[in-house]
Amino acid sequence: MPVTDRQLTEPVMGPAEALSELFTPAGKHNPYPLYDALWELGPVIPLGPSGTLVLGYDEICTALRDPRFLVTDAAVHRTTGMIDHSSWQCFTKIMMFSNSPDHERMRRFAAWAYSPRQITERRQLAARAAERWTTHLATLDADGDGGPIDLVETFATRVPIWVTGDLLGIPEADRLELRTAITATTTAFEPVFDPDELRPADAGMDVLVDYLDDLVRERRRRPGDDLVSTMVRDRDADGALSEEELVASLVMFLIAGVQSPSDLIGNTVRLALTNPSEGRGLTADADDLVSAFITETLRFDPPNHVLTRSAETDIDFYGHRIAAGSRALLVLAAANRDPRQFADPARFDVTRKDNRPLSFGLGPHYCLGAAFARMQVEVAVPVLLSRFPHLSLAAPPTYRDQLVTRGFARMEVTLGTT
Ligand code: HEM
Known part of the structure; x- marks a missing residue:
């Protein structure tokens, strides 16, 4: 059933109806009116035995800090049968889907890879990738017929796969193919109504696990100065991770390093083009504005909408009573528009004070890659907008059919160079 204005203004929409709307293609395309409709039902909405929907900012902060709310780890996925799928076999070996004490063990092992020093060193890689792919855009424009170019394919996904590819020592020739597999794996995070829906994610995961397994073997034979070699050396020195966990951690570094940063670049560029008075100011020397703009993008239209x-x-x-074993769906994107926390929340406003969206989570699982992701966007977007000051949307962007990891499938732009 399509979402209509009439339905959205009626407070009578029940939780089950709003929730099923949310996971239709139209709901995923624009979930914000549905979040508003759900908000009418309160910040915590019981859904019966299937679980509880949490939309409020304070309520989500509480849940994310409360150790009784577990991430959906191998034990949980064993009960649902998801563990039999290669996507979840791998995901349940990473820290994001592990609980104490495995979670702390894995987080300790990988922490160095996210340190401020590492991020500073990676800024050069991001600048090089952004220059490379803006030059590529200019070449496409000069060689083409002046028609629209898909910025997702040509820029938003390419910068992060180049940065992470350089870090992991992945040959350039392999990167674009891996990009497709990465996006496919993220469909596993969507609610699954039929196990067949996991096929694309499983196929993508098979590609990534095989690839990183080979890379780990190769680096063990011939170490280099890349992140894979360092992690192999550390693992072999202290045995802190099993071999499967090591490969899974690297798979996750690749997926997390590429998908959400790509989506954040897409969302930031879209908001820069639709809010030109601030968007035009996003230059390399406007650090404060760039930073505030990205924070507000993360609040207003984040790459990850739901945590479970x-x-x-x-x-x-x-x-409310949340029963043992039942799920809580924490809708970060709705909490980012909680009117008790953010004044006039539907307004994109880069001047907000004390702007603290929940888009990187909170508590023990707070995103380890937050600074790394922000840095890539801080570097890439000003390079793009400075090179093409007349960049404009040629059509409304289209979304992938995903809500949990939400982003553009295509963003047609004209570069405005002629
Ligand atoms: C805009 C980009 C990104 C967004 C919006 C994002 C979002 C998130 C969120 C919401 C969580 C919390 C998950 C939970 O509590 O269940 C998380 C965790 C995590 N993220 Fe990110 N992320 C981004 C980029 C990255 C990057 C670039 C990396 C690394 C290359 C990364 C690595 C991680 C890791 C390792 C965790 C798990 C931490 C733990 O379980 O202790 N993320 N991310």
């Missing part, structure tokens, strides 16, 4: 938790025990939560 599983209740370890019965939990009394803001007047």
